[in-house]
Amino acid sequence: MTKALLYGLATALPLVVGAGIGLRWRIPRPVLAALMAFGAGTMIAAATTELFEPAFRTVAPWHAGVALMAGAGVYVVASHLLDLKLGKASIGWGLMVGTLLDGIPENTALGVSLSEAGGVVLLVAIAIGNTPEAIGGAATVRDTPGGSPRRVMLLWSATAVILVLVTVGADALGDSIGSSSVATVQAFAGGATIAVLADTLMPEAYKEGGWWVGLTTALGFFVAFVLGG
Structure with missing residues (x-):
């Protein structure tokens, strides 16, 4: 229980710290773009090596594919609804929704894998990716009309608490969660992560930074890949 709590805090605290920095x-803008692009690179590595690949090797390809598309679909629909309701402010809220949609399955996978060596790798990948998401999301909402810093901080803090509880709960139920179920949530998280990248994080990084952000994205991927090796 203590180990799960510490791991959960390690993935959640970057959200609170990042939101505080962004607010x-x-x-x-070039620095913010670089941070977002770096985070995107780490998320690409996590989505492939830590989430979808293990799921693909555990369950049938169609099973992993359906879960992947479900994760992407849920995020895309949620992001579209936010865009219709909030307009420009939807970018920041979209990053927070994306953090929940890929964070809950990721932290579930982390909680049930604490006894395995891969848990540390996934922990680092989640923590690295969460920081720029929170910075970018909080900063974007802050700069929109009606953006309340206090409200934004409370929402990001609530997101962090949810992820800690998910990690602890998954660890407590680890023995009763089968490998097929873990693979399903991993693939779902991979799909949500890809959708966050394509729909929100990478377009915003390119918009704020320009042509060179591809280099920072590649650097983030390399760092996460090395950690995973």
Whole structure:
């Protein structure tokens, strides 16, 4: 239980710290773009090597594919509804929704794999990816009309608490969660992660940074891949 709590906090605290940074300081747009692009690179590595690949090797390809598409579909629909309701502010809220949609399955997988060596790798990948998401999301909402810093901080803090509880709960139920179920949530998380990248994180990073952000994305991928090796 203590180990699960510590792992959960390690993935959740970057959200709170990142949101605080995004709300407190006006980070230069090129720096913010670089952070978002770096986070995108780490998420690409996590989606492939830590989420979908293990799922693909555990269950039938069609099973993993359906879960992958379900994760992407849920995020895309949620993001579209936010866009219709909130307009420009939907970018920041979309990042928070994406953090929940891929974070819950990721932290579930983390909780049930604490006894395995891969748990540390997934922990690092989640923590690295969460920080720029929170910075970018909080900063974007702050700069939109009606964006309340206090409300934004409370929502990101609530997201962090949820992810800690998911990790602890998954660890407690680890023995009763079968490998097929773990593979399903891993593939779902992979799909949601890909959708976050394509729909929100990478377009926003390119918009704020320009042509060079592809280099930072590649660097983030490399760092996460090395950690996974």
